[in-house]
C-alpha cells in the first residue's frame with residue numbers, strides 16, 4: 001500500500017515535470033509570495049503565493065511552485081508577516097460624500113465642540129469673508145466633554161458664531177439628519193425666530209424663542225439652499241480624494257449607495273482617463289424621470305470592470321436615531337410615534353416594478369420593521385409579476401437593521417440580500433435599545449447570524465461618510481458585537497456575532513455576489529481579477545482586542561500596487 005502511494009506520487013511528479021518542460025512557461029507580471037493568503041474560495045483554502053498576469057490571477061499555490069513563474073521582469077512582493085485577502089469591497093457607502101468630507105472639514109475625528117470651532121476658525125482665516133465654510137461628521141456622543149449651553153442634546157451656535165462672525169458656516173451631523181449653522185449662515189438664509197417650521201423637520205428654537213443653530217431633517221434645506229452649488233471642478237477633486245481614501249483603506253471595490261447623472265458623468269470621465277483606480281458599482285438615485293430614462297437604456301455592465309450601473313436605490317424610511325425608522329409598533333421611548341415613510345409606497349412600487357421589468361437590481365433603504373416589511377412586500381410583488389426578468393434579481397434591503405421575526409426568513413426565501421453595516425451596530429446599539437426595547441432588539445435588530453443561518457448572504461460596509469470608510473472597525477464589530485471602546489465585555493446579543501470567516505466573506509465574496517460580480521471578484525482564484533488587500537496582521541487569527549490596530553499594508557487593483565504603506 002505504501003509503495004503504491006509512493007509510486008503514484010512519483011508518476012504524477014514525472015507527469016507534472018514533463019508538462020512544465022514541454023510547455024513554454026509564461027512569466028508572471030507580479031508574484032506575491034511567502035505569506036498567508038486567504039483565497040475565500042469554496043473550500044476557504046489558504047495558499048502561500050499568487051501569480052498575476054495582466055490584471056488577472058494566473059496561478060495560486062506554494063511559494064516554491066509559484067516562484068517558477070518569476071522572470072526578469074516580474075515584480076515580486078514578499079508578504080512576510082502580512083496576510084493577504086481578496087480585495088475588500090465596500091458594500092454601501094456614498095462615494096461623493098466621502099470625497100466632500102475630505103475636501104471640506106472632516107469633523108468626524110474631532111473630540112470636542114471647542115476643537116471643531118477652532119478648526120472652522122482656522123479654515124475661515126484662509127478664505128475671503130463671506131465665503132462658506134462647510135464641514136461634516138460631528139457627533140456629540142463622540143465628544144470627550146460636553147460643551148456649555150447644550151440644548152436638547154445638541155450644541156448651540158453661540159460659540160461658533162463668536163469665533164467665526166463673518167463667514168457663513170454649515171456643519172453637517174454625522175448621521176446626515178441634522179446640521180449646525182452659525183449666525184452669518186442663518187442671516188444669509190433669512191432664518192429668524194418667526195421662520196415657519198417646515199414639514200418633516202424642525203428649526204430648533206431655544207428657551208428665548210431664537211434659533212439655536214440646529215436644523216433637523218428637512219429643515220436643513222432652509223440653510224443648505226443658500227450654499228452655492230458645487231462646481232464641477234470641486235466635484236472632480238472630491239472624487240479623486242475619495243478614490244485615494246479607498247485605496248489607503250484597503251478597498252478595491254465600492255458599491256455607491258445612490259448617485260445621479262452629475263456624479264455618473266464624473267465617474268465616466270475618470271474611467272475614460274484611466275483615473276478611476278477602484279472598481280465602482282453605482283446604484284442610480286434621482287427623480288423618476290431620470291430613473292426611467294436610465295431603465296430604458298438598460299443596465300451598463302462595464303467590460304473593463306471599472307464602472308457598472310445596473311442597480312437603483314430608493315429609501316423607505318429614516319433612521320432610528322431621529323426616530324425616523326418606520327416601525328410596526330410605537331417607539332419604546334416615544335409613545336404614539338411610529339417613525340415615517342419617506343418615499344410614498346406607490347412611487348417605490350412603480351420604480352421597483354419598472355426596474356424589475358428592465359432588469360435592474362432594486363436596493364431600498366429600510367431600517368424599521370415596518371419599512372422592512374413594506375419593502376419585502378414590494379419585492380415579492382415585483383418578483384411574481386416579472387418571473388422571467390427577476391430569476392436572479394438579488395434585490396437588496398439597505399441596512400435591514402430591525403426586522404420583525406416573521407419577516408426574517410423572507411430574506412432567504414425571496415433571495416433578498418440584507419446589506420448590513422456592522423459598524424452601525426457598534427455605534428448605535430448602546431442607545432438603540434431605548435428606541436426599541438429589549439424584546440425587539442433581541443428578536444430582530446442586527447440579526448446577522450440568524451440571517452446567515454437561514455441562508456442569506458450579508459454584504460457589509462460602513463455607510464461612509466456616516467461612519468469612516470475604514471473596513472477594519474466594521475470587521476471588528478462584525479465578530480465582536482462591541483462598541484469601538486470594547487464594550488460590553490461579551491458583546492451585544494453575542495449569539496448574533498459573525499465568525500471571522502463570515503465577516504471576511506461579507507467584505508469579499510458575498511459583497512461581490514451582492515453586485516453580481518462573484519465570477520470575477522471576491523476570491524483569489526485563477527482567472528479572477530487580481531484585486532488584493534494586504535494587512536499587517538492576520539485578521540483571521542489575532543486576538544479580538546487587537547483587530548482595531550490592524551493597518552492596511554498594501555492595496556492591489558488589477559495587479560497594480562496602488563497603495564503601499566511603507
Ligand SMILES: [Zn+2]
Pocket residue numbers: 092093094257463
Ligand atoms: Zn447610506
